[in-house]
Amino acid sequence: MRSLLLLLPALLGLCRYTVRDVAFVDFGDESYRLELRAPGQDAEALGVVASSLLDTNVRYEVDELEALSSERPKVTLHHPDGRSLEVDVWSDDSLDAVKLAGISSSPLRDRMLDEVFSRYAFCLLVEGEDPEKNAKAHEVIDGAFTELGKIFAQMPKAVGDRPRLTTLPHDRRADERVLLFGLGIDEAGKEPALAVLMGRGRRVGPVLVDEEISPTAVFGILNAIGQSCECDLDRSWMQGPRVPLRWDAAAKERVVQDLSFDAESPFVKTEISGILARGPQHTKGEAGVSLEEALLAYEEIVIPTRELEEEPTAQAATTPAPTETVREEPAPRKKRWLAIAVALITPVLVSALFLLLQSRRRGERA
DSSP states (O other), X not given: OHHHHHHHHHHHTTTOOBHHHHTTSOXXXXXXXXXXXXXXXXXXXXXXXXXXXXXXXXXXXXXXXXXXXXXXXXXXXXXXXXXXXXXXXXXXXXXXXXXXXXXXXXXXXXXXXXXXXXXXXXXXXXXXXXXXHHHHHHHHHHHHHHHHHHHGGGSSSOOOBOOOEEEEOGGGGGGGHHHHHHHTOOTTOOSOEEEEEETTTEEOSOOEEGGGOOHHHHHHHHHHHTSBTTXXXXXXXXXXXXXXXXXXXXXXXXXXXXXXXXXXXXXXXXHHHHHHHHSOSSOBOTTSOBHHHHHHTOOOOOOOOOOOOOOHHHHHHTSOOGGGOOOOOOOOXXXXXXXXXXXXXXXXXXXXXXXXXXXXXXXXXX
């Protein structure tokens, strides 16, 4: 009986989480690393560093320079993927707390932190130099938003308000250089780039640059966010890289209030980890192309066709050959039996639970 009761939540809790939900859970991702290569720092200075990076996904280490070294002090931010960025955290030869805080926060990241709770996702367009390309990117993204709106009501569960586009002008790229570094967008790039973020600053799908910003690619990324985390989507999309970000107690509490589940709960982490472990990774289609590759490979083409003359032979050719007849494939037998099994077992488990509770009440009365 105990085994049946333990199975009941698992059967009734199918599809509890979406890809958007998964992005709020910390799976122990590798952190960014801030390397301070400088003369020996006193305890007060190191305390400034530690407090500035508290509740962030950035850890620090000190590589002390020798007293007589001619090498200049340098602070480098290392990305988990191996890339690095030199950052300025000094003010009058001492560590600046405000500049240190800028490693994990910025105006755009503050805005993102508000939108990931209230909206479907945070969509950031980093504009390029060419106004015409920027205008085209805006048009494509607006069109994808419209298409997303047509299916918004059919999402597996509530996913917040519809997304809106945030734009970073090309001449303001330097203001968000740490964020762009985290996203893998070239600060000095000349082309427009689109990145979609969710949850704890997780990027979903690839960064789309210039011609990659196509209707299919943009809609494909947006559509994936609202899907069940138990669907056939490549689970690597649910564990995309994160940007440097402060995630404090207030942010954790908002998950509980706005999304109605505790992302810090060990039970939730274990449950979602188990789901992701069962799901596909780097799914390949029949042609051996992953979903991410398929999105980036999209292009619109015109296929030339010759006009058919109205002759008996031409009319006969329009009739599908027996081997080309389109037939509706039956549902996979395994999935069909699983659905039947769940339908049969669930009422039994509910009845068993009811009888058990009734038995306990009678025992307590006796």
